[in-house]
Structure formats: C-alpha cells, structure tokens
Amino acid sequence: MNALTGTRTLARLALRLDRVRLTAWILGLSVMPMGTAANYFQLYPTEQELRAVSGVLTNPSLVALSGPLFDLSIGGLTAWKIGVTEFILVALMSMLTVVRHTRTEEETGRLELLGATVIGRYAPLTAALLVTTLANVTIGVLAALGLTATGLPAAGSVAFGLATALVGTLFAAVAAAAAQVTGSARAATGITGAVLGGTYLLRAVGDTGPTWLTWLSPIGWGLHVRPYGGERWWVAALFLVTAAAFTTAGYALAGRRDVGAGLLAERPGPVAAAPGLRSSFALAWRLHRGLLLGWTLGLAATGAVMGGAAAGIADLTSPNQQLSDVLARMGGRAGFTDAFLGAIFGITGMVAAAYTVQATLRLRHEESSGRVEALLATRVGRVRWAAGHLVFALLGTALLLTVAGVAGGIAYGAQIGDVGGQVGRLLGAALVQLPATWVLAGLGTALLGLAPRLSSLAWAALIACVLITELGALFGLSQWLLDVTPFAHVPKLPGAAFTVTPVLWLTAVAVALGAAGLAGLRRRDMPVT
Amino acid sequence: MTEAIHTAALVKTFGPTRALDGLDLAVQTGEVHGFLGPNGAGKSTTLRILLGLLRADSGAVRLLGGDPWRDTAALHRRLAYVPGDVTLWPGLTGGEVIDLLGRLRGGLDTRRRAELLERFDLDPSKKGRSYSKGNRQKVALIAALASDVELLLLDEPTSGLDPLMEEVFRQVIREEQQRDGRTVLLSSHILAEVEALCDRVTIIREGRAVETGTLAGLRHLTRTSIQADLAGPATGLAALPGVHDLRTHNGTVRFDVDTAALDAVLRQLTTAGVRSLTSQPPTLEELFLRHYDRSPNGAGRRPEVAR
Numbered sequence: 001m002n003a004l005t006g007t008r009t010l011a012r013l014a015l016r017l018d019r020v021r022l023t024a025w026i027l028g029l030s031v032m033p034m035g036t037a038a039n040y041f042q043l044y045p046t047e048q049e050l051r052a053v054s055g056v057l058t059n060p061s062l063v064a065l066s067g068p069l070f071d072l073s074i075g076g077l078t079a080w081k082i083g084v085t086e087f088i089l090v091a092l093m094s095m096l097t098v099v100r101h102t103r104t105e106e107e108t109g110r111l112e113l114l115g116a117t118v119i120g121r122y123a124p125l126t127a128a129l130l131v132t133t134l135a136n137v138t139i140g141v142l143a144a145l146g147l148t149a150t151g152l153p154a155a156g157s158v159a160f161g162l163a164t165a166l167v168g169t170l171f172a173a174v175a176a177a178a179a180q181v182t183g184s185a186r187a188a189t190g191i192t193g194a195v196l197g198g199t200y201l202l203r204a205v206g207d208t209g210p211t212w213l214t215w216l217s218p219i220g221w222g223l224h225v226r227p228y229g230g231e232r233w234w235v236a237a238l239f240l241v242t243a244a245a246f247t248t249a250g251y252a253l254a255g256r257r258d259v260g261a262g263l264l265a266e267r268p269g270p271v272a273a274a275p276g277l278r279s280s281f282a283l284a285w286r287l288h289r290g291l292l293l294g295w296t297l298g299l300a301a302t303g304a305v306m307g308g309a310a311a312g313i314a315d316l317t318s319p320n321q322q323l324s325d326v327l328a329r330m331g332g333r334a335g336f337t338d339a340f341l342g343a344i345f346g347i348t349g350m351v352a353a354a355y356t357v358q359a360t361l362r363l364r365h366e367e368s369s370g371r372v373e374a375l376l377a378t379r380v381g382r383v384r385w386a387a388g389h390l391v392f393a394l395l396g397t398a399l400l401l402t403v404a405g406v407a408g409g410i411a412y413g414a415q416i417g418d419v420g421g422q423v424g425r426l427l428g429a430a431l432v433q434l435p436a437t438w439v440l441a442g443l444g445t446a447l448l449g450l451a452p453r454l455s456s457l458a459w460a461a462l463i464a465c466v467l468i469t470e471l472g473a474l475f476g477l478s479q480w481l482l483d484v485t486p487f488a489h490v491p492k493l494p495g496a497a498f499t500v501t502p503v504l505w506l507t508a509v510a511v512a513l514g515a516a517g518l519a520g521l522r523r524r525d526m527p528v529t
Numbered sequence: 530m531t532e533a534i535h536t537a538a539l540v541k542t543f544g545p546t547r548a549l550d551g552l553d554l555a556v557q558t559g560e561v562h563g564f565l566g567p568n569g570a571g572k573s574t575t576l577r578i579l580l581g582l583l584r585a586d587s588g589a590v591r592l593l594g595g596d597p598w599r600d601t602a603a604l605h606r607r608l609a610y611v612p613g614d615v616t617l618w619p620g621l622t623g624g625e626v627i628d629l630l631g632r633l634r635g636g637l638d639t640r641r642r643a644e645l646l647e648r649f650d651l652d653p654s655k656k657g658r659s660y661s662k663g664n665r666q667k668v669a670l671i672a673a674l675a676s677d678v679e680l681l682l683l684d685e686p687t688s689g690l691d692p693l694m695e696e697v698f699r700q701v702i703r704e705e706q707q708r709d710g711r712t713v714l715l716s717s718h719i720l721a722e723v724e725a726l727c728d729r730v731t732i733i734r735e736g737r738a739v740e741t742g743t744l745a746g747l748r749h750l751t752r753t754s755i756q757a758d759l760a761g762p763a764t765g766l767a768a769l770p771g772v773h774d775l776r777t778h779n780g781t782v783r784f785d786v787d788t789a790a791l792d793a794v795l796r797q798l799t800t801a802g803v804r805s806l807t808s809q810p811p812t813l814e815e816l817f818l819r820h821y822d823r824s825p826n827g828a829g830r831r832p833e834v835a836r
C-alpha cells in the first residue's frame with residue numbers, strides 16, 4: 001500500500017455524495033456567463049447601441065466593484081459584468097468541496113472508518129483535489145463552449161473559461177493547505193474565506209488606484225487574463241505557480257500531522273468552567289465569539305477600503321459625454337459618490353448576510369452533530385437554546401454592519417474632511433441593511449424548525465439574492481422575482497431618502513418566519529440527523 | 530412502591546420504520562433497571578421519548594409522575610442523561626463540559642465531581658476534539674453522576690470504556706443503589722454488566738418488550754440443553770411441551786428443554802433407557818441471544834443449533 005492507495009475509491013465516493021451539489025454549481029456557473037452574453041446581444045444588437053450606453057454601464061463606481069472594462073464589445077462587457085461574480089462563486093465552490101472531503105470527513109470520523117481499511121495517507125487530499133479540479137475544468141469548458149455558442153469570439157471565450165477554472169483550482173489549493181494547518185473544518189473555511197475576501201478587496205483598491213495591488217490578487221489576475229480584450233495568456237502561469245505552491249504546502253503538511261489533528265498542537269485548557277459559563281447564552285457566546293471576531297475584522301477592513309475608494313471615485317470620470325450627463329443627472333460629483341456608496345453598502349449587506357446565515361445554521365450544526373442532545377436533556381428548553389444562537393445571527397450582524405459603516409465613514413470622511421458627518425451617514429447606510437439580513441435569519445430558522453434537513457437552502461437563498469441583485473435587471477427578470485430578494489426593498493442610503501415602510505415590512509417578514517420556525521422547533525422530534 | 534417510569538403501548542414511527550411498536554415498560558422507583566435488546570430494537574428511541582426529545586405517536590408515558598413532552602423543564606431538573614453517542618464541543622475542555630452540563634441541570638456537587646474525575650482517571654484539561662471515545666464517554670458519565678438527581682437515564686454508558694473503567698462504573702452504580710430513591714434505567718448490550726447491576730430487566734425486540742422481570746425470574750425462562758444416548762427409541766419426546774430442536778442420530782438425542790418442563794422430560798427419557806446423559810445448565814446469555822437472533826424463526830431457536 002502506498003500513500004495514494006484508495007484515491008480512486010474516495011474520489012468516486014465524493015462524486016457520489018456531491019452529485020446534486022456539484023451538478024448545481026457546475027450548471028449555474030457555466031450557464032451564467034452564457035446567459036449574460038445572450039442578454040447583451042439582445043439588448044444591444046448593434047455596435048452603435050452598445051457605444052451609446054457604454055458610459056453608463058462602465059461608470060467608475062462600477063470599476064471599483066467589477067474591475068476595469070478592457071474592451072467595448074459584447075464579449076468585453078460580458079467578461080466584465082460577470083467576471084468577479086463568477087470568480088468568487090467558483091472559488092467558494094472549490095473551497096467548500098475541498099474542505100468537505102478533507103476536514104469535515106475527518107471530523108465526523110468517517111475518514112477514520114475508511115482510513116483503517118485501504119486508504120493511503122495522501123489519498124483523501126488527492127481525491128478532494130481531483131474532484132474539485134474536475135469540477136473546475138468542467139465549468140471552464142462548458143462556460144467557454146456556451147460563450148462561443150452565443151456568437152462571441154472563441155479565443156475570448158476560452159480565456160474566460162480558463163480564468164474561471166484557474167481561479168477555482170487556485171482556491172482549491174488554498175483550501176487544501178488551510179485544511180491541513182487548522183484543527184477544524186470551520187477554521188479551514190474561515191481562513192480560505194478570509195483569503196478570498198482579502199483578494200477581492202485588494203483588487204477593488206488596486207483597480208481604483210495603485211494598480212500593483214491588483215496584481216497581488218488572484219481575482220485581479222482572473223480579470224487581467226482580459227477575455228475579449230487582447231487575451232493575456234501568460235497570466236495563467238501565475239495561477240499555476242501559486243496553485244502548485246499551495247498544493248505542495250498542503251501535501252507537506254498532510255505528511256506531518258496525525259489524522260484528526262491540526263498542525264498546531266492542542267494545548268491543555270481550564271480544568272473547570274469559568275463561573276460565567278452557566279447558561280445556554282454563555283455557551284453560545286463561547287461557540288460564536290471566534291467567528292464573530294473574524295467577521296468583525298473583515299467587515300471593518302471592507303468598510304475602510306470601500307470608504308477610502310469612494311473619495312477617489314469622482315476623479316476617475318472618463319472624458320465621456322454620456323457619463324458626464326449621467327453624473328449631472330445624479331446630482332454631480334456628490335450624488336455620484338453617494339450612489340457608489342449606496343451600491344457598496346448594498347453589497348456589504350449581502351456579505352454580512354453570509355454571517356447571518358452561518359450563525360443561524362450553527363443551530364443545525366449543533367443538532368446534526370448530536371451535541372444538542374445532552375444539552376436539551378438539561379433544563380434548557382428548545383426555544384432558549386435556539387435564542388442563544390439567534391441573538392448572534394441578529395445582533396451579531398448588527399455589530400458587523402455598524403463596524404462597516406463606522407469604518408467606511410471614517411475612511412471616507414477623513415479624505416473629504418468631514419469625519420463627524422460621514423460616520424453618521426454611512427452608519428445609516430449600513431444599518432438600513434439589517435432588516436434584510438434578518439429575513440435570511442428568519443428563513444434559516446423556519447427551515448430549521450419545519451424542514452431541518454433542508455436547512456442549508458438558506459445558503460442557496462442568499463446566493464439567489466446575490467445573483468438576482470447582480471443580474472436580475474440584465475436578464476429581464478419579472479418584477480415580482482426581483483422583489484423576492486429582501487435586499488431589493490432596502491432604501492438606497494445615503495443618496496436616497498430613508499423610508500420606514502420597507503424596513504418595517506422586512507422586519508415583520510423576518511419575525512413571522514422566525515416565529516414559524518420556533519413553533520415548528522417546539523413541536524418536532526429532536527435531534528433530526 | 531411507586532413507578533419512576535411507566536409506558537404503555539408506546540408507538541413511534543420514523544417514516545416507514547416502526548421503531549417502537551407498542552412498548553410497555555415499567556421501572557420502579559429505586560431500582561436499577563436493565564434495558565436490553567439487539568441493535569435497532571428501539572432502546573435509544575425509548576430514552577429520547579422519556580426525555581421529551583421525541584414525541585410518541587401513540588401510547589402513554591409517565592416519567593417521575595409527569596408527562597415528559599409537556600413538563601420537560603421541570604422533569605429535567607430531576608434527571609440526568611448520558612446519550613448513546615457522546616459528542617463534545619471541540620473547543621471546550623472536559624472539565625468545562627462537566628461543569629456546564631451540571632449547572633444547566635441545576636447544580637452539581639463539586640466534591641463528587643472531583644472524586645469521580647479521580648476514580649475514572651479523566652484529564653479534564655483536554656479539549657473536546659482530542660478526547661478518545663472512551664474519554665468522551667467518561668465526560669458524559671461524570672457530568673451525569675456528579676449531579677444529585679432522582680433518575681439516571683444511561684444509554685450504553687460503558688461502550689468504549691476499558692475493563693478497569695467498566696469496573697469503576699459498576700462500583701459507582703452500586704453506590705447509587707445504596708442511596709434511597711435513586712432510579713437508574715440502564716440500556717446495555719453487556720449481559721455481565723446487567724447481571725451485576727440490575728434488579729430487573731426488560732428485553733425489547735423490534736420495538737416491543739419480549740421479556741421483563743427480575744433476573745431470577747428470567748432464569749426460569751432459560752433452557753437446559755440435553756444430549757442422551759438411549760437404549761430404545763425416544764417415542765413421545767417430540768410431543769412433550771417444552772422440548773425444542775429435537776434431533777436424533779444413531780440413538781443419540783439432542784434437544785433443548787424449558788427449565789419448567791425438565792422433570793417431565795427426564796421421566797420420558799428414563800422410560801426409553803438412558804445410557805449416558807450430558808446436560809448444559811441454563812445461562813441467561815442463551816436467553817438473551819435467543820432474543821437477539823434475528824433469523825425468521827430466531828426467537829424460538831438456540832444459537833448453537835441455528836449455526
């Protein structure tokens with residue numbers, strides 16, 4: 001038996017376990033670019049029409065969000081519009097798949113069960129990487145074929161597919177290394193997610209100012225492959241070298257540690273509980289504090305970077321007549337920056353909602369791991385147990401948005417010399433997102449109480465919100481569908497006026513969903529595994 | 530004597546699976562009650578219903594005089610539970626988990642906690658993720674045993690414990706027995722443990738109680754296996770009540786006989802003329818295995834014959 005024995009069996013098992021999940025990812029990620037291109041073809045059948053709206057489409061605030069537009073054509077526009085979204089999603093898919101088939105399997109002991117039989121030391125890692133790479137290549141090929149089929153040039157389509165597959169493969173490698181360093185699946189996901197968030201921010205700053213920062217970011221590299229805009233094939237080498245480095249690190253680490261252990265040795269902890277650890281809330285705090293701290297730092301950075309970028313937005317204006325007209329209509333420079341900030345905090349709301357969903361589904365994790373059983377055999381009731389975690393989903397998100405708003409306000413205010421005023425304005429723009437995130441917490445709770453095995457659909461709902469917000473208008477989705485996402489109803493502060501009605505409605509929906517979920521939780525069997 | 534636990538005609542289904550199919554279980558206050566049955570018989574399901582975690586489809590349940598589904602919080606103050614699969618929070622130490630669970634139950638005896646840690650030889654400073662299976666089990670056991678409660682619900686509490694620790698567990702439970710009014714419901718696959726500890730046992734199979742009673746009473750249900758060389762043909766033997774699995778070969782008969790029918794059977798044998806006779810005394814183990822045997826007519830066969 002060598003270190004790779006059993007890789008094929010494990011890879012098959014992984015494909016079988018993930019057949020629905022991976023199929024959904026692959027279909028989604030390969031159809032999305034094609035759909036975007038097809039819609040642009042319909043909207044702008046001629047070059048003239050395209051040029052006429054290009055200024056609006058590519059205004060500088062969008063450059064910060066989506067990167068620069070390299071070519072004014074349907075292809076260039078497609079790659080620009082969908083690129084960042086595609087790259088982030090493919091990175092998420094890769095991260096989740098690799099962590100699931102390495103760390104999670106190890107944590108649940110399933111790997112140990114297999115490990116005793118015919119599984120080599122490196123087999124799980126290799127199988128996870130193989131499956132993920134296979135998924136990435138499939139997405140890349142299908143995306144390229146789809147784009148070509150819409151009538152776009154083959155070279156650019158291949159470049160886009162290649163960039164997508166490479167971003168995915170790179171993040172698979174990052175996750176592979178992270179999964180070996182840390183002691184838990186949660187930590188591995190956390191580290192890789194933080195790297196992903198960091199690369200997005202680096203690119204955002206780089207594209208609005210110091211370009212070299214973009215070149216530190218794999219998402220930046222993906223954009224700078226320049227599909228349809230004079231493809232730069234050599235950028236692929238950057239990915240390959242980096243991915244190889246992370247993969248090598250992953251294997252080296254895997255060779256050094258024991259199954260189930262992290263690289264860092266476990267230190268002994270307290271022999272008795274602190275006096276405060278005496279309620280289900282106190283336990284929830286212990287379980288959530290690390291995650292909340294990580295997210296707080298992440299959103300502080302996001303707020304600061306985006307606030308800082310906002311000050312430069314108005315200077316980026318191209319000498320483009322349409323754009324100047326648009327600017328004028330938006331109320332000149334200030335209005336334009338406000339619109340940018342509004343867009344930023346809209347996205348920040350959805351990013352914070354990822355924490356909301358994560359914190360809510362922690363309940364499900366506690367249940368399916370079986371830990372809840374011992375807990376519910378004490379005086380702790382189900383609702384009180386759930387409330388302990390939901391406090392973090394609801395108020396933790398409030399903290400995140402507050403931090404993002406304040407950091408954004410300070411960064412932006414410092415540049416325009418109005419810290420006092422801007423902190424208040426941007427804090428409002430951030431916090432107004434809160435009820436929309438609560439709707440997702442409500443949805444998660446409802447699923448937990450009424451259909452616990454489907455709880456992870458809360459993640460699907462969040463991804464759907466992001467896609468509908470990003471692409472809904474372009475795809476010409478009907479208004480009711482656009483209105484399904486809670487984020488569509490949030491007043492666009494700081495530019496627009498605050499209206500209380502949608503905020504109240506969103507809160508009411510969140511409360512109703514949450515109440516239904518808690519009622520279901522009181523009634524149903526526990527634990528459902 | 531009052532009943533700490535009483536269920537009647539308890540039914541619980543999970544989709545197509547009938548986990549409990551009319552279970553009657555009665556546990557007297559102050560006794561250690563063994564709860565035996567093959568894998569999937571419904572032991573854990575019963576315990577979860579008693580805890581109000583699962584809701585029975587039909588049937589009656591009383592626990593410490595209350596309804597486990599409705600009076601959950603009040604009842605949980607008075608009981609402690611060790612789940613069948615102990616999973617701990619990866620980031621909390623064993624000591625923290627023991628304290629937390631004890632406090633959530635309404636307080637724990639710190640002297641007893643220290644004593645149990647000592648006796649079970651558990652290092653409370655390790656994190657949950659680094660405990661072995663047996664040590665996770667010990668954490669849950671200590672958490673349950675260190676609190677002063679009326680009722681202990683233990684689901685295979687010694688699975689994963691080494692023989693030394695298993696012995697410690699038996700001692701601790703025996704001490705519990707001395708204290709007045711402490712009731713223990715102990716689900717287990719280890720007959721020796723049940724024989725050593727329990728006043729009464731219930732054996733369940735496919736969601737129904739198939740035997741219940743004191744250990745002495747159950748011994749009456751066991752069978753003696755007999756092998757005899759006979760001078761003449763063993764006529765009439767097969768027709769006697771209580772004779773099972775009769776086989777004849779060259780004048781040698783082998784069969785099992787219910788302890789109650791032994792006398793009549795021996796009489797019948799001597800009429801045929803006994804040349805030699807070997808008998809194997811009844812053991813609980815056989816009774817037990819008979820109920821575990823899952824072949825279609827398993828409940829009536831001896832395992833060694835069924836081979």
Ligand SMILES: Nc1ncnc2c1ncn2[C@@H]1O[C@H](COP(=O)(O)OP(=O)(O)OP(=O)(O)O)[C@@H](O)[C@H]1O
Nearest residue numbers: 528529543546548567568569570571572573574575
């Ligand atoms: N949550 C559930 N969903 C579906 N089926 C279940 C569930 N819990 C238990 N069952 C089924 O109910 C039956 C009884 O299971 P239970 O866990 O009570 O058995 P057990 O006697 O504790 O077995 P073991 O000795 O293996 O622990 C089994 O057939 C099991 O598959």
Ligand SMILES: [Mg+2]
Nearest residue numbers: 572573613684
């Ligand atoms: Mg069980």
